[in-house]
Amino acid sequence: MTKEEEFKKYAKKVYHLMILVFSIFIIAGGATIYYINDPNFSAFKNNTETIVTTPEEGDEDLIENGIHVRTGLVDAEGLMTVVNNCTNCHSAKLVMQNRMSAERWNETIKWMQETQNLWDLGDNQEIIVNYLVTNYPFEDKGRRENLTNIEWYELEN
Amino acid sequence: MKRRDFVKKTTLSSLATLIGAEIVFGSNMLEGYNPLALQDPDPFKMFNKNKEMVVLNDKPWNIEAQAHLLDNKITPNTAMFIRNNGLIPEGIDAKNWTLTIDGESVVNQKTYTLEELKSKFEQHTYQLTLECGGNGRSEFNPPAKGNQWTVGAVHCATWTGVRLRDVLEDAGIKNNAVYIGYHSADKHLSGDPKKEPISRGAPMVKSLQDETLLAFKMNGKDIPLAHGYPLRLVAGGWPASVSGKWVNRISIRNKIHDGTKMMGTAYRVPCEPVAPGEKVKDEDMCIIESMPVKSLITYPKSGAVLKDGTSLKIRGHAWAGELEVSKMEYSIDFGATWKECPIETPVNRLAWQHFSASIDFPKKGYYEVWAKATDTQGVAQPMILPGWNPKGYLNNACHRIAIKVT
Numbered sequence: 001m002t003k004e005e006e007f008k009k010y011a012k013k014v015y016h017l018m019i020l021v022f023s024i025f026i027i028a029g030g031a032t033i034y035y036i037n038d039p040n041f042s043a044f045k046n047n048t049e050t051i052v053t054t055p056e057e058g059d060e061d062l063i064e065n066g067i068h069v070r071t072g073l074v075d076a077e078g079l080m081t082v083v084n085n086c087t088n089c090h091s092a093k094l095v096m097q098n099r100m101s102a103e104r105w106n107e108t109i110k111w112m113q114e115t116q117n118l119w120d121l122g123d124n125q126e127i128i129v130n131y132l133v134t135n136y137p138f139e140d141k142g143r144r145e146n147l148t149n150i151e152w153y154e155l156e157n
Numbered sequence: 158m159k160r161r162d163f164v165k166k167t168t169l170s171s172l173a174t175l176i177g178a179e180i181v182f183g184s185n186m187l188e189g190y191n192p193l194a195l196q197d198p199d200p201f202k203m204f205n206k207n208k209e210m211v212v213l214n215d216k217p218w219n220i221e222a223q224a225h226l227l228d229n230k231i232t233p234n235t236a237m238f239i240r241n242n243g244l245i246p247e248g249i250d251a252k253n254w255t256l257t258i259d260g261e262s263v264v265n266q267k268t269y270t271l272e273e274l275k276s277k278f279e280q281h282t283y284q285l286t287l288e289c290g291g292n293g294r295s296e297f298n299p300p301a302k303g304n305q306w307t308v309g310a311v312h313c314a315t316w317t318g319v320r321l322r323d324v325l326e327d328a329g330i331k332n333n334a335v336y337i338g339y340h341s342a343d344k345h346l347s348g349d350p351k352k353e354p355i356s357r358g359a360p361m362v363k364s365l366q367d368e369t370l371l372a373f374k375m376n377g378k379d380i381p382l383a384h385g386y387p388l389r390l391v392a393g394g395w396p397a398s399v400s401g402k403w404v405n406r407i408s409i410r411n412k413i414h415d416g417t418k419m420m421g422t423a424y425r426v427p428c429e430p431v432a433p434g435e436k437v438k439d440e441d442m443c444i445i446e447s448m449p450v451k452s453l454i455t456y457p458k459s460g461a462v463l464k465d466g467t468s469l470k471i472r473g474h475a476w477a478g479e480l481e482v483s484k485m486e487y488s489i490d491f492g493a494t495w496k497e498c499p500i501e502t503p504v505n506r507l508a509w510q511h512f513s514a515s516i517d518f519p520k521k522g523y524y525e526v527w528a529k530a531t532d533t534q535g536v537a538q539p540m541i542l543p544g545w546n547p548k549g550y551l552n553n554a555c556h557r558i559a560i561k562v563t
Contacts, residue, residue, distance in 0.1 A: 089346040091216040097305040108302060115417075117347035141298040143541040147459065147525065150559045155461035155469075 072096065078131030081124050089116065099138045105129045204383045207235045213304045217241035217346060217354075218383065222309030224556065225458035227474070230511060231284060231376065232312040239383050240289050240310065242418065243354025246342040246403050251379075251387040256324075256371070260338070260408030264329025271373065271387055277327070278319035283368045284508040285393030286313045286476045287400055288448050290424050293552025296542055299434045301549025308453060308556060313474065313509040316391045318372030321407070322365045330361075330409055337364045338414030339390050339401035356416025357424065358408075359392055359399050363446070368393055368507050371404070393507030394478040396424055396445050396550075419444070426546040433545035442547075447478030450538055451553040452485065452512070452530040459558035469516045469560065475500060475530035476509040484531040485512040489524050489560075492540050500530075518562045527557040 061080070062069045071083055071092035086095055100108065106129060112118035121128065200220060201208050207226055213219045218241050226236040257268045269277070289310035294301050325337070338358035345352035363369060370391045373380065380386045385402030392399045398418065408414070418424060425442035452475035463469060475482040485500040498514035518524060531537040538555050 089216075091214050093212070093214045094216075094304065097213065098302055099300045100302065104302070117345075117349050117352070138299065141296065141300075143298065144554065145296065147557065147559050150460045152460045152462050152561060153458075155457055155463045 074135045076131060076135050078127040081127045082131050085119075085121060085124060085128060089118075095132070096136060099136055100132070101138060102129050102133050105132055204239060205234055205381065206237075206239075210236070210238075211307075211309065213306070217243055218245065219304045221306055222312070223458075224308050224453050224455055224473075224558070226455075227309065227312070227453060228455040228472070230474075232314045233376065234314075234381050234384070237312040237314060237384065238289065238306075238310045240304075240397060241343070241354075241383075242398075243343040243345050245383060246344065249342070249382070249387060249403070254387050255405065256388060257406045258324060258328040258409065259406065261411040262331040262334035262409040264331060267328040269324070274319055274324065274371065274388075275373065278323045280317060280319055281367070281370065282315055282317040282374075283370065283393070283505050284313055284315045284503075285368060285370075285391055286311065286448075286507060286509045287391070287393060287397040288451070288476070290396030290398060290445055290448070290550045291548070293554065294549035296552055296554065297545060297549040298542070299545075301547060303549065310397075311451075311453070311476075313476070314376050316370055316372040316389075317374035317377070318370040318389075318391070320367065321369045321371050321390065322367075324371060325364065325407075325409060328409075331411070333411045334361050334409050335412055336360050336410045336414045338408045338410055338416045338419070339404050340406035340408070340416070341401050342403040342405055353417045355398060355401070355418045356414070357398050357401065357419055358410070358414040358416065359395065360413075360446075363392060363395065363399075366392075368505070394447055394476075396448060398424055413444070422548050424550065425548070426544075426550055430544050431546070435545075437547055445550055447480070448476075449543070449551055449553040450477040450480070450482060450530050450532040450536055451475065451556075452482070452528045452538065453556050454526060454528050454558050457558070461558070462561045462563055465518075465521050465562050469518070469526075470513065471516060471526060471528075471558075472511065472513040473528060473556075474509040474511055475528075477530065477532035479507070480532040480534060481506075482510050482530045483533045484537075486529045486531075487514055487516070488527045488529070489516060489518065491525065492527060495529065518560075521562045524560040524562065525557045526560055527555045529555050 060070060063075045066075050067073070068075055068079055068083065071087055073079060073082060073092050073096065082095070086092070109118065109121065109125060113120070200206065200212055200215065200218065201210065204220070206220060209226055210220050210222055213221060218239050220239040222236045222238055229236070251271055254271050255268050256274065257266065259266045289306060291303055292306045292310035293308060294303060295305035295307050336358050338356055340353065340356050343354050345354050372389050372391045373387055375381065375384060380389055385404070388404050390401045390404050413419070421439050422442050424445050426445055427437045428441055428443040431437055452473060454471055454473040456472045461469070471487065475485055481503060482500055484497065486495040486497050488495045496514070498512055501511045503510050516526065527540065529538050538553050540555050542552060542554050
């Protein structure tokens with residue numbers, strides 16, 4: 001065996017050793033990173049909880065035919081600000097029934113802050129009032145309206 | 158309903174994912190069955206109400222009747238409107254329920270158990286008309302703030318209890334007494350235990366009337382929870398908010414009671430008439446006392462189609478707050494002509510009165526039957542909206558139903 005051959009053999013050994021060391025390092029590092037992110041190794045288990053909660057979380061703020069299903073409010077700019085600030089104490093039904101001008105909504109908000117423990121709405125107040133006057137506008141009803149939505153039926157005598 | 162279906166669908170599919178297979182009989186799941194945790198409260202079952210009642214608000218619960226549901230002479234629970242300012246109290250223990258009489262103008266502060274009230278004082282039963290001050294609010298223009306009641310926030314059930322007067326006199330009323338104020342067990346919407354959702358009352362003269370009761374029975378049974386179980390103040394003919402539910406304390410005050418919803422604009426109208434939409438200062442608003450004269454056609458339901466040549470029988474009720482109804486009329490030509498029809502005398506003071514008529518129509522076509530009651534002071538219901546007020550109270554405009562003759 002020449003000196004050259006001997007060196008080549010030695011270098012090959014070192015080369016294999018280094019591959020081994022690096023492989024171990026990469027596997028260990030990968031495992032550590034995985035452990036940090038998922039300490040319960042749930043990806044290897046049939047974890048039912050995650051699967052079940054996903055559709056329910058989606059349900060919370062589902063929009064169907066332009067309506068926020070949970071509250072019945074119209075899907076438009078400012079919707080979630082209204083949902084998050086105006087449906088904690090009372091139902092959204094109370095909001096939708098009322099058709100007021102921006103001035104009267106602002107007065108109502110002030111009244112709720114003075115007597116009903118409503119918090120300071122900050123910049124959200126303008127977003128909320130704009131949403132309300134845009135999507136639930138005031139309708140002029142005159143001094144007496146026509147009867148509407150009459151369900152006709154045969155009257156048996 | 159749609160939401161419920163959606164939840165059901167997603168539940169089925171997530172159950173399917175969970176099991177790793179389709180739920181074979183999923184489509185056969187009983188109709189109306191929802192996994193327990195997902196059930197929406199069904200107000201009609203929860204409060205034992207007719208399915209045709211209309212839910213205006215579900216937090217807090219506010220539910221009204223339609224005119225045709227109020228046809229009974231004595232309103233059954235199934236057709237009685239529910240009005241709440243706060244959250245209905247839970248876990249009521251009637252055995253340990255007490256009523257305290259206190260205030261600046263009580264001689265001796267006293268506390269009574271329900272049993273003591275029942276055994277110590279004479280019991281009385283009256284049929285009493287309770288109408289929400291805001292009944293008819295939905296018609297005001299410009300619109301008024303609050304639950305948009307149409308016509309169904311009125312009922313006339315029988316109430317059994319003891320006279321408030323007897324209890325107040327047992328504790329002793331000082332000469333300087335002006336008003337009583339009630340306090341109740343309901344909870345404020347914000348959850349703040351220091352706030353009362355509502356604490357109203359009445360002047361001494363109303364409080365001392367024979368018919369003003371501390372009631373523990375409605376239509377012969379325990380009062381349903383939503384209507385004030387186990388003890389309710391009942392003051393017929395006045396805004397129903399005077400008739401405090403779940404009452405546990407009554408204060409005899411030496412001034413007008415200043416509880417929640419007594420002040421500001423609540424249950425108040427402008428002392429002097431104002432133009433629609435006009436701003437009114439708080440100090441220019443006066444407390445509503447007796448409700449105005451009003452009537453309701455409860456049969457037939459609006460929308461009846463009948464054959465030419467047949468006559469139409471109508472019936473309904475009329476009431477006039479502290480007063481009586483002395484005249485009842487109807488019109489089929491939008492008030493151009495009125496016909497008088499019989500009105501029964503009330504079963505007792507402050508109970509509604511019943512009317513009926515048989516109507517012949519001159520020819521085929523679209524008609525409206527309008528009803529108009531007049532009280533003993535000659536004041537009648539207006540055909541158009543009465544005086545506008547910021548909170549939309551006291552709309553006693555004539556009720557009408559649509560009829561088609563073919």
